[in-house]
Amino acid sequence: MQVETKVKAINCLHFINGQFVESQNKKSFENINPATEEVLGTVAEGGKEEVDYAVAAARRALNGKWKNITTGERSKILRRIGDLILERQEEFARLESLDTGKPFWLANSIDIPRAAYNFHFFADYMISVNTDANQQDDQAIHYSYRRPVGVVGIIKPWNLPLLLLTWKLAPCLAMGNTAVIKPAEWTPMTATLLMEICKEAGVPDGVVNLVHGFGPNSAGGAISEHPDIDAISFIGEPGTGSAIMKAAASSLKKLSFELGGKNPNIIFADSDLDEVVETTIKSSFINQGEVCLCGSRIYVERPAYEEFLKKFVEKVKTLKVGKPENEDTKVGALISKEHYDRVNSYIEIARNDGANILTGGKRPEGFDKGYYLEPTIITGLDRNSRCVREEIFGPVVTVMPFDMEEEVIVQANDSHYGLSATIWTNDLRRAHRVAHQIEAGIIWVNTWFLRDLRTPFGGMKNSGIGRTGGMHSIDFYSELSNITIKL
Numbered sequence: 237m238q239v240e241t242k243v244k245a246i247n248c249l250h251f252i253n254g255q256f257v258e259s260q261n262k263k264s265f266e267n268i269n270p271a272t273e274e275v276l277g278t279v280a281e282g283g284k285e286e287v288d289y290a291v292a293a294a295r296r297a298l299n300g301k302w303k304n305i306t307t308g309e310r311s312k313i314l315r316r317i318g319d320l321i322l323e324r325q326e327e328f329a330r331l332e333s334l335d336t337g338k339p340f341w342l343a344n345s346i347d348i349p350r351a352a353y354n355f356h357f358f359a360d361y362m363i364s365v366n367t368d369a370n371q372q373d374d375q376a377i378h379y380s381y382r383r384p385v386g387v388v389g390i391i392k393p394w395n396l397p398l399l400l401l402t403w404k405l406a407p408c409l410a411m412g413n414t415a416v417i418k419p420a421e422w423t424p425m426t427a428t429l430l431m432e433i434c435k436e437a438g439v440p441d442g443v444v445n446l447v448h449g450f451g452p453n454s455a456g457g458a459i460s461e462h463p464d465i466d467a468i469s470f471i472g473e474p475g476t477g478s479a480i481m482k483a484a485a486s487s488l489k490k491l492s493f494e495l496g497g498k499n500p501n502i503i504f505a506d507s508d509l510d511e512v513v514e515t516t517i518k519s520s521f522i523n524q525g526e527v528c529l530c531g532s533r534i535y536v537e538r539p540a541y542e543e544f545l546k547k548f549v550e551k552v553k554t555l556k557v558g559k560p561e562n563e564d565t566k567v568g569a570l571i572s573k574e575h576y577d578r579v580n581s582y583i584e585i586a587r588n589d590g591a592n593i594l595t596g597g598k599r600p601e602g603f604d605k606g607y608y609l610e611p612t613i614i615t616g617l618d619r620n621s622r623c624v625r626e627e628i629f630g631p632v633v634t635v636m637p638f639d640m641e642e643e644v645i646v647q648a649n650d651s652h653y654g655l656s657a658t659i660w661t662n663d664l665r666r667a668h669r670v671a672h673q674i675e676a677g678i679i680w681v682n683t684w685f686l687r688d689l690r691t692p693f694g695g696m697k698n699s700g701i702g703r704t705g706g707m708h709s710i711d712f713y714s715e716l717s718n719i720t721i722k723l
C-alpha cells in the first residue's frame with residue numbers, strides 16, 4: 237500500500253543568530269531525491285564567511301542570556317524541543333525519507349521518535365548530573381565544578397540525519413554550550429526544520445546555528461579549522477575524521493569521533509536460528525545497510541552454516557525493494573549515485589574474487605530511476621578480500637563458516653575497525669568469554685541495536701575516539717575544574 241506524501245520538500249537556508257539566511261554570495265546547490273533522481277529543492281552553500289558569522293553569534297550567545305538560564309529552565313527547553321518534534325513527527329519523517337531514500341515507515345517509527353527521545357532523555361538526565369567533593373583530612377576540601385566547553389562544531393553524516401544530530405545536540409545544549417552545526421550535504425532538510433523548532437521551544441538566538449555546505453574548502457573545513465570553536469563532535473568516515481583532526485590540531489580542539497565499522501556478526505550453532513535469521517536480516521539490511529552498526533561480516537559455526545544460509549537467503553529473497561513511501565518497502569534507495577556506484581563496485585570486486593552471490597547483486601527490475609539495489613548475500617570470499625575488510629555501507633553482507641571459537645575471535649578482530657559486534661549463543665560462559673575478547677566498543681549478545689542511552693557508545697581502533705551516552709556525553713560537553721579550599 238502507498239501512503240500519501242503530503243509534505244512538500246523545503247528549500248534549505250542557513251540558520252544563524254536566530255534567523256534563516258542565504259549565503260553572502262547567494263550560492264546554493266541542488267538537493268536530489270535519491271529515490272527519483274528529481275530535484276527536491278535548493279540548499280544554501282555556506283563557507284568561511286557563514287561559519288565566521290555563526291561562530292561569532294554562538295560565542296556571543298554563550299556569554300549572553302544562555303549563561304544565566306538555570307539547569308531547570310534548560311531542561312524544560314530540551315523537553316519542549318522533544319515534544320515539538322513529536323507534534324510534527326510525520327512531517328519530519330517524510331522529509332527524512334525524501335532526503336535519504338529510506339522507507340517512510342522506518343523514519344516514522346525509528347529515526348524521528350528516537351530524535352525526540354534524545355532530547356527527552358537528556359532533559360531528564362541533565363538534572364541528575366552531580367560533581368565530586370573530596371575531603372582531605374582537616375587540611376582541605378576539594379570539589380569539582382562543571383562548566384560548558386564553549387562553542388561546539390557538530391558535523392554530521394547522511395544515514396540517520398536527525399537521529400544522529402540530536403544525539404549530539406541534546407547533551408551539547410544540556411550542558412550550556414552553543415553550537416554550529418553542519419549537516420551532510422545530501423540530507424539538509426530535517427536539520428533545517430529542527431532549527432525552526434529550537435526557536436519555537438525558546439532556545440535563545442545564537443545558541444544553535446546551522447551552516448549548510450560541503451566538507452573540505454567549504455563549511456565543514458571552515459568549522460574544523462576555526463580558531464574560536466572549542467570542540468568538535470563528528471560522525472562520519474575515518475578518513476574525514478583524520479582530516480578534521482589535522483585541521484583542528486592548530487587550535488587544539490576537544491574531539492569526539494564516531495566513525496565507521498565493519499562489524500562481525502558471530503553465530504554459534506547452539507543459538508536459536510529462527511531468531512538469529514530474523515535479527516540478522518535487520519542487522520544486515522535495515523536502512524539499506526547504511527548503518528554504521530550493521531553486521532556486515534557474518535561468521536557461522538560450521539554445523540549451522542548450511543541451515544542458516546538456507547533460511548537467511550530464502551527470507552532475504554522476499555524483502556521488498558521499493559519506493560520509500562510504500563508501506564511494504566523493506567529496502568529503499570541508496571543515498572546518491574556516487575554511493576550507489578561505490579557499493580556496486582564492491583559487488584564487482586567480489587565477483588572478480590570468485591565469490592558466490594547467493595541473492596541480489598543487481599538493480600531490481602522495474603526501476604529506471606533511483607539508486608535501488610537488491611539486498612546482497614555473498615559467500616566464498618577469502619578473509620583478505622576487500623569486501624570482507626572494507627566498510628561497504630550498503631545492503632551487502634559476506635557470510636563465512638568457522639570451526640573454532642578461537643579462530644572466529646581472531647577473524648572478528650582482524651580489522652582496523654572496532655565499532656560493534658553481535659554474538660549469538662545460548663552458552664552463557666561462552667557469551668562472556670567471547671565478548672571479553674572482541675575488540676569493539678559495543679557488543680550485543682543475542683540481539684542487535686538494543687540501545688539504552690545511559691550506556692557508553694562508540695568505537696575503538698579506527699571506529700572512533702571517546703564515548704557518548706549518559707555521563708560520557710556530559711563529560712565531553714563540559715569542562716571540569718577542581719577547586720581546593722584550604723581549611
Ligand SMILES: NC(=O)c1ccc[n+]([C@@H]2O[C@H](COP(=O)([O-])OP(=O)(O)OC[C@H]3O[C@@H](n4cnc5c(N)ncnc54)[C@H](O)[C@@H]3O)[C@@H](O)[C@H]2O)c1
Pocket residue numbers: 391392393394395396400418419420421449450451452455456457460471472473474476477479480494495496497527528627629655695699700
Ligand atoms: N560510528 C557512528 O556512530 C556512525 C554513525 C553514522 C555514520 N557513521 C559513518 O559515517 C560514514 C558515512 O557517512 P558520510 O559518508 O556522510 O561520511 P563523511 O565522512 O563523508 O561525511 C560526514 C560529514 O563530514 C563532512 N566532511 C567531509 N569532509 C570533510 C572535511 N575534510 N572537513 C570537515 N568536514 C568534512 C561532510 O560534508 C559530512 O557532513 C560511514 O563510514 C559510517 O560508518 C558512523
Ligand SMILES: O=C/C=C/C=C(\O)C(=O)O
Pocket residue numbers: 395396400403526527528529687693
Ligand atoms: O549509523 C550509525 C548509528 C549510530 C547510532 C547511534 O549513535 C545511537 O543509537 O545513538
